[in-house]
Amino acid sequence: MNAMLAGFRGLAHYLNGVLGADAYEKYLEHHAASGHTDPPMTEREFWRDRNDRQDSNPQGRCC
Amino acid sequence: MSTMPDGKPRSAGLDDGPTPDPALPAPSVDEAVREAEERKWTPAKIALWVAISLLGAVAWFMVAIVRGETVNAIWFVFAAVCTYLIGYRFYSKFIERHLLRPNDRRATPAEYKADGKDYVRTDRNVLFGHHFAAIAGAGPLVGPIIAAQMGYLPGTIWIIIGVVLAGAVQDYLVMFFSMRRGGRSLGQMAREELGVIGGTAALVATLLIMVIIVAILALVVVNALAESPWGVFSVGMTIPIALFMGVYLRHLRPGKILEVSLIGFVLLLAAIIGGGAVAGTEWGAALFTLDKVTLAWALIVYGFIAAILPVWLLLAPRDYLSTFMKIGVIAMLALAVIVVRPEITVPAFSEFASRDNGPVFPGALFPFLFVTIACGALSGFHALISSGTTPKLIEKERQSRYIGYGGMLMESFVAIMALVAAISIDRGLYFAMNAPAALTGGTVETAAAWVNSLGLSGVNLSPGLLSETAANVGEESIISRTGGAPTLAVGLAHIMQQFIGGTAMMAFWYHFAIMFEALFILTAVDAGTRVARFMLQDSIGNLVPKFKEHSWRPGAWLCTAVMVGAWGAVLLMGVTDPLGGINTLFPLFGIANQLLAAIALAVCLAIVAKRGSFRYLWIAALPLAFAAVVTITASYQKIFSATPAVGYFANNAAFSKALAEGKTSFGTAKTVAAMEAVVRNTMIQGWLSVIFVVLSIIVIVTALAATVTSFRNAAKGIPNADHEDPARASRVFAPAGLIPTAAERELMAQWDKLPAGQRFETARRH
Numbered sequence: 001m002n003a004m005l006a007g008f009r010g011l012a013h014y015l016n017g018v019l020g021a022d023a024y025e026k027y028l029e030h031h032a033a034s035g036h037t038d039p040p041m042t043e044r045e046f047w048r049d050r051n052d053r054q055d056s057n058p059q060g061r062c063c
Numbered sequence: 064m065s066t067m068p069d070g071k072p073r074s075a076g077l078d079d080g081p082t083p084d085p086a087l088p089a090p091s092v093d094e095a096v097r098e099a100e101e102r103k104w105t106p107a108k109i110a111l112w113v114a115i116s117l118l119g120a121v122a123w124f125m126v127a128i129v130r131g132e133t134v135n136a137i138w139f140v141f142a143a144v145c146t147y148l149i150g151y152r153f154y155s156k157f158i159e160r161h162l163l164r165p166n167d168r169r170a171t172p173a174e175y176k177a178d179g180k181d182y183v184r185t186d187r188n189v190l191f192g193h194h195f196a197a198i199a200g201a202g203p204l205v206g207p208i209i210a211a212q213m214g215y216l217p218g219t220i221w222i223i224i225g226v227v228l229a230g231a232v233q234d235y236l237v238m239f240f241s242m243r244r245g246g247r248s249l250g251q252m253a254r255e256e257l258g259v260i261g262g263t264a265a266l267v268a269t270l271l272i273m274v275i276i277v278a279i280l281a282l283v284v285v286n287a288l289a290e291s292p293w294g295v296f297s298v299g300m301t302i303p304i305a306l307f308m309g310v311y312l313r314h315l316r317p318g319k320i321l322e323v324s325l326i327g328f329v330l331l332l333a334a335i336i337g338g339g340a341v342a343g344t345e346w347g348a349a350l351f352t353l354d355k356v357t358l359a360w361a362l363i364v365y366g367f368i369a370a371i372l373p374v375w376l377l378l379a380p381r382d383y384l385s386t387f388m389k390i391g392v393i394a395m396l397a398l399a400v401i402v403v404r405p406e407i408t409v410p411a412f413s414e415f416a417s418r419d420n421g422p423v424f425p426g427a428l429f430p431f432l433f434v435t436i437a438c439g440a441l442s443g444f445h446a447l448i449s450s451g452t453t454p455k456l457i458e459k460e461r462q463s464r465y466i467g468y469g470g471m472l473m474e475s476f477v478a479i480m481a482l483v484a485a486i487s488i489d490r491g492l493y494f495a496m497n498a499p500a501a502l503t504g505g506t507v508e509t510a511a512a513w514v515n516s517l518g519l520s521g522v523n524l525s526p527g528l529l530s531e532t533a534a535n536v537g538e539e540s541i542i543s544r545t546g547g548a549p550t551l552a553v554g555l556a557h558i559m560q561q562f563i564g565g566t567a568m569m570a571f572w573y574h575f576a577i578m579f580e581a582l583f584i585l586t587a588v589d590a591g592t593r594v595a596r597f598m599l600q601d602s603i604g605n606l607v608p609k610f611k612e613h614s615w616r617p618g619a620w621l622c623t624a625v626m627v628g629a630w631g632a633v634l635l636m637g638v639t640d641p642l643g644g645i646n647t648l649f650p651l652f653g654i655a656n657q658l659l660a661a662i663a664l665a666v667c668l669a670i671v672a673k674r675g676s677f678r679y680l681w682i683a684a685l686p687l688a689f690a691a692v693v694t695i696t697a698s699y700q701k702i703f704s705a706t707p708a709v710g711y712f713a714n715n716a717a718f719s720k721a722l723a724e725g726k727t728s729f730g731t732a733k734t735v736a737a738m739e740a741v742v743r744n745t746m747i748q749g750w751l752s753v754i755f756v757v758l759s760i761i762v763i764v765t766a767l768a769a770t771v772t773s774f775r776n777a778a779k780g781i782p783n784a785d786h787e788d789p790a791r792a793s794r795v796f797a798p799a800g801l802i803p804t805a806a807e808r809e810l811m812a813q814w815d816k817l818p819a820g821q822r823f824e825t826a827r828r829h
Contacts, residue, residue: 012321015390017189018196019383021320023180030179047317050180051375056613058374058593059452061382061586062444063202063276063656 023050080168081792087821088813090793091167091459092806100806101156112152119145126411127216133406136483140401143223143479147472150227155235155468162671162679163239165460170793172245172455182246185456187465187797194453194470196386198234198445200583202438202656203478204392205283205547208485209649210435211493212423215486216411217432219479225433225440226475229686233441233660234449235467236667236683241450242457243787249450249663250598253762255786256669261765265662268758269447270598272655274626275751276444277591278633279652280584281366282644285358285634286546287577292351293537295358297338297574298581299351301381302365304330308380324383328391331384335574339537355638362588363631370592370623378589385586388579395575396480399558405487414519422498422517423545424649425708430697434653439478441690443659445471447594461799469801485547485554491515491524492532492541496550499643500543501731510542537570545645552576588630595626636744641732647711651748654697658759661690665766672773673783680770691763698756702749711749718742 016022024046031040041049083090122141125134159165176182185193210218241247247255250269254262288294307330308323316322341347353361369377399405415421416428424435438444449467457463486493494517495503495510503510507526514524533541536556541549556572564571597613599622604611610618637644664687671683704710707717707730718741721729732738773783796814798807 014189014192016321017186018192019320019324019386020193021318023183024318026183027179030177030183034177034179044317047312047375051313051373051379053180054374054379058590058597059197060444060447060594061385061583061590062198062200062442062448063280063438063584063587 080166081790083168083792084794087794088796088817089810090796091461092804092810096806097804100804112149115145115148119149126219130411133408135404135406136400136487137404139219139407139479139483142219143476146223146227147476150231151469151472154227155231155464158232158235158468158679158682159461159464162676162682163236163463165239165463166790167459167461167796167799168793169460170791170795171242171457171460172788173457174793174795175788175791176245176455182455184458184795184797187458187462187799188801190453190456190458190462191466191470193456194448194466195473196389197448197452198442198470199389199474199477200438200587201280201283201548201580202442202444203474204481204551204580204583206436206438206653207478207482208547208550209423209497209645210432211409211482211486212413212421212497213416213428213432214411214413215407215409215482217416217428218436218482221433221436222440222475222478222482225436226471229660229689230439230441230445230475231468231471232682232686233443233664233667234445234471235464236671237446237663238449238454238457238467239460239463240667240670242454242460242463245788246451246455249446249666252450252670252786253662253666256666256673257762257765257769261762261769264758264761264765265666266598266602268662268755268762269659270595270602271751271754271758272443272659273591273595273598274629275633275651275655277588277595278630278637279648280591281359281362281588281630281634282637282648283546283548284581284584284588285355285362285638286544286645287548287552287581288353289355289358290352290540291342291538291577292348293338293342293570293574294577294581295351295353296341296347297334297578298585300334300338301331301384301578301582301585302377304334305377305381305384308383309376312380313375320383323380324387327380327384328387331388331578332575335571335578338574339570342537356635359631359634359638363627363634366588366592366631367623367627369589370596370627371620378586378593381582381586381589385582388582392579393477395555395559396477396484398562399555400480400483403558403562405483405558405561407483407486408521409486409490409493410520414517419706420708422494422502422646424646425706426650426697426700430693430700431650431653433693434650434657434697436478437653437656437660439475441657441660441686442474443656443661443663446659446663458795458797459793459799462797465800481551484558485551488550488554488557489524489528490519491522492528492553493550494519494522495524495529495542496544496553497547498543499545499646499731501641501643503543505540505542507540507542535566535569536573538573543643545643547645548577548580551580592623592626592630596622599626633747636747639740640744641730641737641741643731647744647748650697650701651751654694654701654752655755657690657694658698658755661687661694661759662762664690665763669766669769669773672770673785675773675777675783677774677777687763691759694759695756698752701752702756711745711752715742715745715749718745 024043027046028040118141122138122145125138126142173182173184207218207222250266253265288298304327308327311323419425419427424431491514494514503513507529510529511524511526529542536553552573555576556569559572560566560569600610600618609615637648640647664683668683668687671680700709701711705713707714718729718738722738727735729738732741776783796810
């Protein structure tokens with residue numbers, strides 16, 4: 001049962017990575033590691049900022 | 064930090080890269096240790112590769128040589144997988160070792176430009192999935208099916224051999240060179256390496272090619288959804304579902320992407336099931352039965368609105384759904400082909416393999432088979448994805464082989480499975496579905512009679528089978544459903560029903576397949592329009608600076624309208640074409656895509672020459688030469704062929720002459736208006752072919768010139784200007800491939816022992 005749970009967790013973690021859902025965690029990690037003194041963006045601010053950047057820098061999707 | 068003397072030609076000896084931080088464990092496996100590991104052949108390793116080679120050889124023998132009544136689908140899988148494994152282990156390793164020479168002591172852009180947003184070190188397996196989701200779409204599900212007109216073998220060989228020697232090489236080279244340049248785009252690299260003329264030609268060609276590709280993908284969707292109330296309803300429902308997901312992520316639970324994707328996926332399944340019920344009602348059928356022209360206009364209006372709406376509202380959520388569906392599609396194809404293992408009765412070479420007048424697409428096997436199957440074997444569009452996003456996320460240089468080369472092998476595998484699924488259907492059915500209505504006549508009786516008149520061996524199609532199949536998949540008719548998508552959907556439904564649900568479930572599987580193809584294509588249409596609009600804005604911005612401001616609404620809207628207008632015009636041309644849009648336009652799609660590949664490979668060739676790797680120039684030159692010969696020959700025939708079915712201008716002349724003689728019907732065009740449409744369309748298509756090929760030749764010639772210059776400089780001992788970012792010392796380590804080697808595991812253990820504070824410190828503070 002535990003192994004199954006761990007498997008599911010691993011899958012969810014992987015899917016989150018592929019979908020880019022872990023972007024905020026990575027941002028916080030980077031923020032902490034790079035020695036910024038100002039507080040990081042909140043989760044809501046981060047996703048807004050991310051979408052705004054996608055708006056002005058679109059990425060192609062293949063055929 | 065960089066100890067690399069500037070201007071030193073990189074070809075001179077093994078460059079060791081920057082000096083690593085002595086306080087940290089090594090950022091790369093010791094060269095001698097890696098070398099020893101790679102060169103050491105243990106008996107187990109030898110046995111494994113002998114087994115893979117033998118299995119591959121047997122599989123190829125079964126697929127290509129044995130001429131039984133049928134061939135089992137599983138042999139296609141073995142032939143493909145064994146060839147991929149050998150290509151990956153030996154050829155891509157050869158390219159890595161001799162041509163690219165990645166250096167893990169160098170930091171990647173994700174490390175030295177780390178900003179927590181665009182440049183983020185990403186786990187290699189996650190990035191593999193991410194990159195695959197970005198490159199794979201409807202292309203590999205469509206081209207191989209259309210090409211099946213020639214029989215299964217030419218397509219199978221081209222997909223498997225083509226990817227190993229051309230497609231995956233292109234993706235790998237472009238990704239590596241872009242990574243060394245901080246994630247620069249193909250256009251920027253072309254400009255740097257080829258100068259103003261080559262760079263501008265590459266930019267204009269890319270823009271035009273994108274228009275064509277978007278238009279023809281849209282045509283595939285229109286053909287799949289026309290006169291299909293079920294399809295229109297369920298695909299239409301993806302719009303409100305995506306809007307809901309967008310609002311949910313923006314206002315309710317930001318960042319909960321997996322959660323909202325699961326909700327969206329369930330809603331999507333509900334829309335597919337609900338579509339059957341809606342299409343069964345009188346109002347549903349009346350409301351959602353749309354003809355091709357109406358659908359095309361709907362798609363054009365939709366394309367414009369979608370491209371000016373903010374990304375969070377429609378594009379991003381649908382992208383999540385689309386990624387989810389990709390996983391579903393692979394699972395379904397694997398189930399269908401590997402678990403069910405259907406028998407294939409299609410001949411290896413069909414009667415049309417040696418002719419140039421096939422009903423699905425015209426032209427001889429060489430070169431047209433090689434342009435019809437672009438995605439899955441060699442797709443230029445990938446060069447746009449492989450430069451840009453992915454290189455900004457790679458953690459270590461050596462991972463580019465796994466992600467770039469390996470990712471493309473995966474797409475090729477999807478193409479093979481799609482081909483097998485589609486050719487598992489009755490051959491008569493295949494031709495009835497994929498020939499234009501002008502030939503099949505549109506009714507079950509005329510279609511069956513026409514297919515039987517082709518004189519194909521073993522084909523005896525009854526009208527009953529056509530109407531029965533249509534009823535099983537919940538459609539009014541399946542005749543002349545060109546574009547490949549419906550054929551794959553029927554093939555998948557046919558296989559899946561043997562596995563789950565029987566004929567009662569066939570309609571669900573069919574519409575599930577249509578749904579994912581439509582979803583992929585709509586995402587590509589959306590994203591393509593946006594990217595093209597930005598390219599146009601930047602180009603106009605060179606003359607009118609105001610256009611460079613991307614937030615300036617009038618400029619954005621005007622450029623979006625221009626781009627949508629351009630692909631919309633081609634789309635309308637396709638749906639109204641009396642010859643059947645796919646038949647005339649699909650070759651243009653393939654030519655466009657592979658000309659882009661030729662452009663990308665030409666840029667790679669120039670870079671390889673600048674790096675001084677003349678001995679291994681052929682690695683880029685070989686696929687470039689092939690792509691150039693295929694596309695230029697195909698373009699030449701499309702422009703100059705005297706056969707009206709093949710040559711655009713020959714067709715134009717034939718119809719112009721008929722009009723001048725006062726005829727009111729000619730060939731497949733039954734009215735004067737239709738004849739005038741043919742004259743107009745062939746003229747536009749012909750000139751598009753001319754422009755594409757001229758631009759591509761300019762790019763190739765400038766690349767060859769750059770290569771010769773590099774060669775001369777090297778002979779004289781003058782260093783070539785290098786556009787790579789300066790080398791910086793890496794302060795992280797990660798394994799190169801899927802499974803870490805013993806040496807990599809040892810090094811990882813050293814890094815794991817490091818205190819957390821020290822481990823993720825970035826080299827650059829700000």
